Amino acid sequence: MSEESDETLLKRLAAGEERAARFLLARYLPRVLALAQRMLGSRSEAEDVAQEVFLRIWKQAARWQPGGARFSTWVHRVTSNLCIDRLRVRKSAPLEDAALIADPAPGAESRVAEAEQSARVAAALQSLPERQRLALILVHYQELGNRETAEIMDCTVEAVEALLTRARKGLKDLLLKDAAFDAPVKAVSGERQ
Amino acid sequence: MSAAGLDEQRLSELLAAYGADAARWPEEEAGALAGHPDLKSKIAKERALDEMLNAFKVEAPDAALSARILAARPGREMRHGTGVWRALMSALWPEGPVWVPMGTCAAALLFGLYIGASGALTAMSSDPQTETALLSLAMADSVLEENWDE
Numbered sequence: 001m002s003e004e005s006d007e008t009l010l011k012r013l014a015a016g017e018e019r020a021a022r023f024l025l026a027r028y029l030p031r032v033l034a035l036a037q038r039m040l041g042s043r044s045e046a047e048d049v050a051q052e053v054f055l056r057i058w059k060q061a062a063r064w065q066p067g068g069a070r071f072s073t074w075v076h077r078v079t080s081n082l083c084i085d086r087l088r089v090r091k092s093a094p095l096e097d098a099a100l101i102a103d104p105a106p107g108a109e110s111r112v113a114e115a116e117q118s119a120r121v122a123a124a125l126q127s128l129p130e131r132q133r134l135a136l137i138l139v140h141y142q143e144l145g146n147r148e149t150a151e152i153m154d155c156t157v158e159a160v161e162a163l164l165t166r167a168r169k170g171l172k173d174l175l176l177k178d179a180a181f182d183a184p185v186k187a188v189s190g191e192r193q
Numbered sequence: 194m195s196a197a198g199l200d201e202q203r204l205s206e207l208l209a210a211y212g213a214d215a216a217r218w219p220e221e222e223a224g225a226l227a228g229h230p231d232l233k234s235k236i237a238k239e240r241a242l243d244e245m246l247n248a249f250k251v252e253a254p255d256a257a258l259s260a261r262i263l264a265a266r267p268g269r270e271m272r273h274g275t276g277v278w279r280a281l282m283s284a285l286w287p288e289g290p291v292w293v294p295m296g297t298c299a300a301a302l303l304f305g306l307y308i309g310a311s312g313a314l315t316a317m318s319s320d321p322q323t324e325t326a327l328l329s330l331a332m333a334d335s336v337l338e339e340n341w342d343e
Contacts, residue, residue: 034251121249164210
């Protein structure tokens with residue numbers, strides 16, 4: 001993969017270099033897809049979102065102004081917004097079982113337990129209010145700092161911290177209730193952040 | 194406040210928000226976890242959740258998705274012309290401007306012409322004995338073989 005900065009690749013992309021497009025795709029597609037799949041709980045919807053994100057990247061390349069927001073922040077923001085738009089549309093339609101749509105079927109018997117665990121976490125994530133879920137995905141899975149997460153979510157660092165605390169509490173109640181820990185078990189709050 | 198100076202209340206808040214992996218903590222507070230044995234059970238619980246969350250893997254994107262995304266790039270058609278020519282150029286050179294492979298072909302053609310022309314000149318200027326030997330070799334002539342028996 002290219003070591004060039006995002007800004008350099010965007011300039012080359014604006015000049016019509018297909019290779020620059022390939023480098024940007026290799027750098028960002030796995031991250032965009034992972035964020036969208038964890039937010040939406042659906043691979044096919046995540047792929048649709050990824051296509052839409054890259055369409056915007058291709059169009060934006062020629063107009064990109066260095067010195068403003070970081071490109072990676074912008075990509076995460078666009079992905080997050082597209083996911084939230086889909087979740088809002090979906091609210092009026094019946095929701096599929098998150099555990100069923102969250103993960104592809106395992107290919108071998110030895111992977112069944114792993115896949116079950118993965119599906120369980122996916123379902124628990126889907127039960128969180130969308131902004132709690134987004135904060136947790138950005139910090140835990142995308143490994144972004146709290147400031148960048150706040151910028152993407154258009155809120156303060158303190159608000160990100162509060163969302164994370166509530167998200168993790170909800171997940172602990174759901175996922176660790178059988179483990180030997182001393183915290184009380186409660187249902188996940190249905191609040192919307 | 195330095196990372197080492199954080200009180201137990203703040204450390205508990207950080208653990209509850211960011212989990213047990215200090216790599217996810219705010220930079221300025223990331224070093225504060227060490228040396229707090231009182232938080233052992235909280236750290237263990239947050240670590241258990243971190244590990245559970247890490248079990249949710251997402252498969253890498255496949256080649257078909259990448260191809261669809263690249264194919265949807267606006268202006269791609271304009272760079273490669275239209276119709277059959279565009280399809281041919283895209284198949285031959287998907288990496289960028291068409292002048293790159295065309296220039297390479299032209300350079301190769303010129304180099305071939307140069308080598309061919311200089312070879313012909315060398316052959317024309319050789320001495321009659323070499324010329325006869327080359328001619329015999331080219332025609333698989335047996336004259337020279339008979340001479341070897343002499």
